[in-house]
Amino acid sequence: MIKIQALSKSYGQMMAADDINFNVEAGEIFGLLGPNGAGKSTTINCISGLLKPSLGEVSINQHSVLSEPIHAKASLGLVPQDLALYEDLSGMENLNFWGQAYGLSGDHLKQRIETVLDQVGLTTRAKDLVNTYSGGMKRRLNFACAILHEPKALLLDEPTVGVDPQSREHLLSAVEQLKSQGTAVLYTTHYMEEAERLCDRIAIIDHGKIIATGTVNDLRSEMGEKDLITLTGDFSQADQSVIEGFELIEWKDHTVRFMAEDAAGKLSDILSRFEPGQIKQTAVQQANLESLFIKLTGRELRD
Numbered sequence: 001m002i003k004i005q006a007l008s009k010s011y012g013q014m015m016a017a018d019d020i021n022f023n024v025e026a027g028e029i030f031g032l033l034g035p036n037g038a039g040k041s042t043t044i045n046c047i048s049g050l051l052k053p054s055l056g057e058v059s060i061n062q063h064s065v066l067s068e069p070i071h072a073k074a075s076l077g078l079v080p081q082d083l084a085l086y087e088d089l090s091g092m093e094n095l096n097f098w099g100q101a102y103g104l105s106g107d108h109l110k111q112r113i114e115t116v117l118d119q120v121g122l123t124t125r126a127k128d129l130v131n132t133y134s135g136g137m138k139r140r141l142n143f144a145c146a147i148l149h150e151p152k153a154l155l156l157d158e159p160t161v162g163v164d165p166q167s168r169e170h171l172l173s174a175v176e177q178l179k180s181q182g183t184a185v186l187y188t189t190h191y192m193e194e195a196e197r198l199c200d201r202i203a204i205i206d207h208g209k210i211i212a213t214g215t216v217n218d219l220r221s222e223m224g225e226k227d228l229i230t231l232t233g234d235f236s237q238a239d240q241s242v243i244e245g246f247e248l249i250e251w252k253d254h255t256v257r258f259m260a261e262d263a264a265g266k267l268s269d270i271l272s273r274f275e276p277g278q279i280k281q282t283a284v285q286q287a288n289l290e291s292l293f294i295k296l297t298g299r300e301l302r303d
């Protein structure tokens with residue numbers, strides 16, 4: 001349903017998106033997971049036609065976004081990172097506005113508005129002005145506006161940033177409901193937990209490049225049976241030999257990371273290799289998307 005081939009977008013020398021390739025099928029949630037500045041919004045904006053790619057091709061429902069934008073966009077819904085709402089209109093009036101912009105009218109529009117309000121849990125607040133809504137409620141309304149016309153493909157750009165747990169749950173369940181109805185969903189996030197819960201497949205993106213793709217299980221298995229150990233303290237570059245035998249990920253003045261099988265069982269041996277008092281904090285992480293990201297980039301997902 002969404003097909004991206006060799007997509008690149010550069011700003012001068014900087015590649016904001018660098019040779020991106022993936023497809024999202026009907027009824028699939030595909031996650032684009034990466035830290036701030038990784039290139040997620042650039043990719044989404046090239047797919048929605050808001051940005052013109054420097055290279056590559058994007059199609060929605062077999063229509064090219066570049067050469068057949070009207071046909072491509074007819075199948076597309078976009079939930080942008082920045083709210084696209086009129087604050088001095090009610091939720092209902094915003095939905096009416098967006099519904100008409102999508103060409104809906106009459107009883108069909110009325111029925112769609114009722115349905116989407118229910119999907120995002122805003123039925124009882126529909127007549128209130130948007131400027132009285134909480135941040136999370138605005139995000140839910142932003143989402144409702146994007147799905148009024150029942151798009152076959154939906155792009156969500158970090159839809160849960162800064163929202164309260166109740167609104168987050170409403171949004172995540174609404175996305176799951178759309179998937180069950182056959183919508184192809186592209187979901188960008190820097191929250192590992194959301195990617196793990198929602199996504200059938202995930203692409204990890206960093207510095208504009210996809211550095212790993214697969215199901216959550218595929219990606220976890222790239223870590224093998226190894227855990228990630230992070231030690232915080234004071235470390236000299238000359239000391240690196242103390243962790244000989246383990247896979248070193250990162251050695252900085254105050255942080256050392258490496259991989260080990262059965263880390264918990266080996267911890268006392270590992271700690272005994274350092275000077276007393278040298279280690280201030282110890283953390284052991286089992287294989288997950290965060291530890292895979294650290295393994296691939298040497299940095300944390302939330303940098």
Ligand SMILES: Nc1ncnc2c1ncn2[C@@H]1O[C@H](COP(=O)(O)OP(=O)(O)OP(=O)(O)O)[C@@H](O)[C@H]1O
Pocket residue numbers: 011014015016034035036037038039040041042043158
């Ligand atoms: N108009 C622009 N001009 C120059 N550089 C840009 C422009 N837009 C984005 N960038 C740069 O492109 C890179 C990717 O940005 P992008 O917004 O796609 O990242 P992101 O993964 O969506 O991050 P965030 O979650 O912070 O929005 C960043 O280094 C950003 O500073």
